[in-house]
Amino acid sequence: MQYWLIKSEPSAWSWNDQVRKKITSWDGVRNYQARNNLRQMNIDDLCFFYHSVVGKEIMGIVRVCSAYKPDPTDETGNFGLVDVEYVEALQKPVSLEQIKQTKELQDLPLIKQSRLSVMPITPQQWECVLKLGK
DNA sequence: GCCAACGTTGGC
């Protein structure tokens, strides 16, 4: 059981879209590091859902509900996806600003590697964000 | 809208 953080631009796929649709294929990843992280995911792993560019905050939690499989939108066959399922919203979204100001979260790749769209996060970091989101 | 950081592509 591992924890992750996945990012989406709300203009492409927003938290509201996720809440409405419940289950979706996390497609469109075209970066090898992100893909490698995707490939490590297992069913029932939990992910924070982060809004990049617009909002810049962690909105809620989704659960991995399929194994890694090929991404049908990728013609090269190099990339894949997992399905994720809505779990719950944070009571208060946790902003990038807050994350930067929190000591325990300084090592989140989100801060220094802003372009990485799928990243692992530690149980400690997970708990810390949950607390901030209450 | 700008630009820094990072990835990818292609010529050599």
Next chain:
DNA sequence: GCCAACGTTGGC
């Protein structure tokens, strides 16, 4: 295999 040129992402 190196590296310059180019493209993309995402914070500000």
